[in-house]
Amino acid sequence: MTTQPLPSKLHVVVLDDYQQLIGSSADWSRLGAESTVTFLAEHLEGSDLIDALIDAQVVVAVRERTPLPAEILAQLPELRLIVTAGMWNASIDLDAARARGIEVCGTRGIDGSAAELTWALILAALRHVPDEDRSMRNGGWQTTIGTDLEGHTLGVIGLGRLGSRVARIGIAFGMEVLAWSTHLDQQHARQLGVTPVAKEELLRRSDVVSLHLKLSDRSRGTIGAAELSIMKPTAWLINTSRGPLVDESALLDILDQRRIGGAALDVYDREPLPSDHRLRSLPNTVLTPHLGYVTVDTYRRFFSDAVEDIMALQDGSPIRVLPR
Numbered sequence: 001m002t003t004q005p006l007p008s009k010l011h012v013v014v015l016d017d018y019q020q021l022i023g024s025s026a027d028w029s030r031l032g033a034e035s036t037v038t039f040l041a042e043h044l045e046g047s048d049l050i051d052a053l054i055d056a057q058v059v060v061a062v063r064e065r066t067p068l069p070a071e072i073l074a075q076l077p078e079l080r081l082i083v084t085a086g087m088w089n090a091s092i093d094l095d096a097a098r099a100r101g102i103e104v105c106g107t108r109g110i111d112g113s114a115a116e117l118t119w120a121l122i123l124a125a126l127r128h129v130p131d132e133d134r135s136m137r138n139g140g141w142q143t144t145i146g147t148d149l150e151g152h153t154l155g156v157i158g159l160g161r162l163g164s165r166v167a168r169i170g171i172a173f174g175m176e177v178l179a180w181s182t183h184l185d186q187q188h189a190r191q192l193g194v195t196p197v198a199k200e201e202l203l204r205r206s207d208v209v210s211l212h213l214k215l216s217d218r219s220r221g222t223i224g225a226a227e228l229s230i231m232k233p234t235a236w237l238i239n240t241s242r243g244p245l246v247d248e249s250a251l252l253d254i255l256d257q258r259r260i261g262g263a264a265l266d267v268y269d270r271e272p273l274p275s276d277h278r279l280r281s282l283p284n285t286v287l288t289p290h291l292g293y294v295t296v297d298t299y300r301r302f303f304s305d306a307v308e309d310i311m312a313l314q315d316g317s318p319i320r321v322l323p324r
Contacts, residue, residue: 003103005316006080009034012058012310016065017041018272025296026303031310043272050075057081060306063293064089064242065271070096081105083309085293085302087322090215090242094322103313104322107305114292115165118240121264122149122208125236125286147207147234150174155206157181157199157222158241159189163212167194178202181213203230208238215242225250234261240292243268255282266292 010031014022017039028037043065044052053059053076061068061084068082070093079102082092087106097104124130128144135143154170156163159179170177177194178201186196203209209231213219223237224247231237237260239246248269254260262284268277271290279285293302305320312319 003313003316003318004080004101006057006310006314008032008314010058010310010314011035011056011078012037012060013053013056014039014060014062016043016062018043019294021299022060022062022303025299026307028307030307031314053079058083058310060303061085061089061092062302063290064091065290067091068097069093073097073100073102081310081313081318083107083306084322085109085306087320088214089322092322094324098324103318105309105313105318105320106322107302107309107320109293110295110298110301111161111165113295113298114240115162115169117266117288117292118162118166118210118212118238119169121238121240121266121286121288122210122236125238125262125264126208130286152176152207153178153205155180155202155209156194156212157202157209158212158214159184159192159194160212160214162241163210164188164192166210166212167192178206182218199227200230203227204232206235207232208236210238211241211245213241213245215244220244221247223247223251225253228254228260231260233259236261237263238265239263240266243271252278252282255284258284260284262286266290 018041020041023039040052055078057078058081059079061082063085073096082097082102082104084092084106086109092104094104127146131144150173152175154175154177156167156177156179158181167177171193178197179189179194180197180199180202184196189196213222222245228250251263255263264286266288267290279287309320
């Protein structure tokens with residue numbers, strides 16, 4: 001199918017600009033004086049989402065904050081291009097988009113951002129930083145006792161681009177690092193100084209278990225009640241990848257029963273996390289609002305690339321097209 005260029009006069013809608021920072025993260029004026037760019041700060045769903053996008057030729061999705069399934073796309077007759085931050089987005093129905101002649105393009109990112117947040121959560125959890133911060137602000141002094149990293153064991157589930165970064169940092173801290181995934185490259189693991197093991201052994205031996213898998217039908221529920229029951233009673237579960245990798249109900253139960261040390265989470269089954277969600281009230285958690293990619297440098301990369309993607313399709317030559 002021949003790619004039809006976008007018109008010079010565009011209506012672009014950027015979804016889920018929660019902090020209203022995306023407008024200043026790129027030069028959107030490059031799209032031309034005739035084009036308009038709307039930045040939606042509020043998360044929209046259902047008919048509200050359709051109403052907001054009904055006249056848009058281009059939609060920019062911030063990672064997977066808003067799903068764009070076939071039933072939504074079918075009600076957007078003007079839509080010609082979806083740009084997602086990153087080069088993969090499980091919340092966009094790629095087949096439905098392409099069947100309707102909608103191009104789907106991505107952007108580059110910065111690999112270090114999510115790995116760095118993973119370690120921020122690990123350190124905050126094991127040294128009780130949120131608790132001690134609250135205590136200090138309330139006039140208190142030392143109230144907790146922390147756990148060292150050196151000499152302890154890190155289990156990395158998923159040793160791809162991000163998991164490998166997390167593993168290397170663990171080694172630098174003097175940790176023993178174990179790794180497991182369904183198709184783990186054992187040679188790659190050993191070259192990193194990581195020991196490949198079975199899933200059950202990783203969960204049984206690790207003081208910190210960190211998830212670094214893509215969400216798919218195969219990986220959904222990788223950590224469930226059976227897996228959580230194997231973990232040490234002092235171990236922490238870290239998830240900066242995707243919420244549904246963990247059975248949320250099982251995790252809530254085991255945290256309620258204090259059968260593991262706790263969970264440090266940046267991702268959730270439903271985002272934004274509802275204000276009355278049980279996770280918010282559990283004391284053995286460290287919670288952040290999906291900040292893995294939310295940095296100045298990453299936003300500049302994401303949205304400068306998004307502008308370039310739109311301009312490229314205006315020229316009839318799409319770039320960074322998501323693989324089929």
